[in-house]
Amino acid sequence: MTTTKLFILGATGYIGGEVLHKFLLQYPDAHVIALVRTQAKADLLKQAINGNLETVIGDLNSLDVIEENVAKADIVINAASNNHLPSLEAIKTSLIAKKTRTLFIQTSGAGVIADSTDPTKQNPNKVYSDVKDIDEINSLPDSQPHRLADKLVQTFKESSKVVETAIISPPTIFGVSNGFDHKTSVQIPLLAKAITKVGYSFTVYKGDTYWSHVHISDLGDLYVLIIEKFLKQQDFPSGYKGYYFAAGGTPHSWKDVSVAVSKLLVEKKLISSDKIEQLNPDQVQKVFGLPALFWGSNAKTDADLGKQIGWEPKKSSDKEFWEDIEIEIDYLKKTGYFEGELKSH
Ligand SMILES: NC(=O)c1ccc[n+]([C@@H]2O[C@H](COP(=O)([O-])OP(=O)(O)OC[C@H]3O[C@@H](n4cnc5c(N)ncnc54)[C@H](OP(=O)(O)O)[C@@H]3O)[C@@H](O)[C@H]2O)c1
Numbered sequence: 001m002t003t004t005k006l007f008i009l010g011a012t013g014y015i016g017g018e019v020l021h022k023f024l025l026q027y028p029d030a031h032v033i034a035l036v037r038t039q040a041k042a043d044l045l046k047q048a049i050n051g052n053l054e055t056v057i058g059d060l061n062s063l064d065v066i067e068e069n070v071a072k073a074d075i076v077i078n079a080a081s082n083n084h085l086p087s088l089e090a091i092k093t094s095l096i097a098k099k100t101r102t103l104f105i106q107t108s109g110a111g112v113i114a115d116s117t118d119p120t121k122q123n124p125n126k127v128y129s130d131v132k133d134i135d136e137i138n139s140l141p142d143s144q145p146h147r148l149a150d151k152l153v154q155t156f157k158e159s160s161k162v163v164e165t166a167i168i169s170p171p172t173i174f175g176v177s178n179g180f181d182h183k184t185s186v187q188i189p190l191l192a193k194a195i196t197k198v199g200y201s202f203t204v205y206k207g208d209t210y211w212s213h214v215h216i217s218d219l220g221d222l223y224v225l226i227i228e229k230f231l232k233q234q235d236f237p238s239g240y241k242g243y244y245f246a247a248g249g250t251p252h253s254w255k256d257v258s259v260a261v262s263k264l265l266v267e268k269k270l271i272s273s274d275k276i277e278q279l280n281p282d283q284v285q286k287v288f289g290l291p292a293l294f295w296g297s298n299a300k301t302d303a304d305l306g307k308q309i310g311w312e313p314k315k316s317s318d319k320e321f322w323e324d325i326e327i328e329i330d331y332l333k334k335t336g337y338f339e340g341e342l343k344s345h
Pocket residue numbers: 009010011012013014015016035036037038041058059060061079080081082083107108109110169170171172173181182184185186187345
């Protein structure tokens with residue numbers, strides 16, 4: 001049997017790290033090539049992974065490096081950016097020249113279906129299913145976050161007889177990752193950090209907007225399940241039909257998250273006021289430095305496609321979501337997150 005080769009972009013990241021961790025548990029003999037930006041990151045990965053790991057130094061603009069390594073791989077995972085088009089063009093060029101079966105998994109994000117921060121343009125009852133609403137998802141306007149990247153990835157399969165693709169589009173991700181460097185997510189950690197800097201919390205208008213959520217471990221399972229299907233040559237939706245939301249439990253409101261985070265930060269003496277100010281999007285940007293869309297829109301998703309192929313979220317229940325907020329804040333506090341600059345994305 002030949003050794004499976006995986007090329008991963010974003011291996012040191014929150015998502016990429018969890019995915020690589022789970023992949024290696026299942027395929028310990030695989031050969032992994034990781035694109036990293038610095039020698040320090042290469043050393044960090046090599047120290048953490050005692051296996052068949054090769055690192056290549058470059059970034060998303062290192063198009064030759066990307067093309068060369070896509071050409072060598074059976075599986076390519078992009079967990080570095082859901083917006084960077086030149087690297088996706090390079091991946092496409094290399095993929096469509098291939099003669100052997102190859103799987104490409106793109107990490108997108110449920111921001112693609114986020115409605116608006118403007119209450120008059122919101123559609124709070126809409127829940128997007130990646131099965132029932134796939135045509136609508138595939139017709140979203142280019143102005144939606146990540147949409148241009150999603151559209152480009154969906155052309156890969158039609159340009160090749162040997163390429164399969166899956167776009168995995170997570171909503172709010174929670175939980176501490178088993179990754180090798182970045183261990184925490186974006187929306188709740190960034191919110192907590194911004195609150196500690198300003199001294200009190202906020203909601204975008206009344207905060208009655210909802211996002212779905214998924215635990216990082218369940219998200220990792222979905223990548224590995226699709227990889228498993230590909231390697232076993234089992235059918236799974238790919239190309240235009242291969243759009244996978246990942247979500248469990250019921251969507252959370254950003255007001256409830258804001259209240260929970262603020263209460264915990266007061267209890268842990270990271271702030272002294274439990275005031276929650278109702279702000280408009282411009283004020284959120286100005287006072288908290290945050291783009292309001294990710295805390296003031298609706299993005300509700302049903303992961304029907306993943307469930308159809310056998311994905312079962314195990315840690316994404318409402319109970320785990322709400323309990324995890326304290327676990328994450330404790331982890332962030334312990335690791336000095338509240339002391340440095342905001343994690344930028
Ligand atoms: N976390 C979430 O809640 C969430 C939800 C939905 C979608 N997403 C999307 O999923 C992707 C990964 O998110 P994440 O939370 O895992 O982010 P992350 O922890 O910041 O990880 C990003 C990874 O990509 C690498 N990277 C970033 N820019 C790069 C560049 N220009 N060239 C080469 N490598 C680069 C980083 O390397 P370094 O170690 O050098 O920084 C890191 O390994 C992003 O596109 C994000 O928008 C995230």
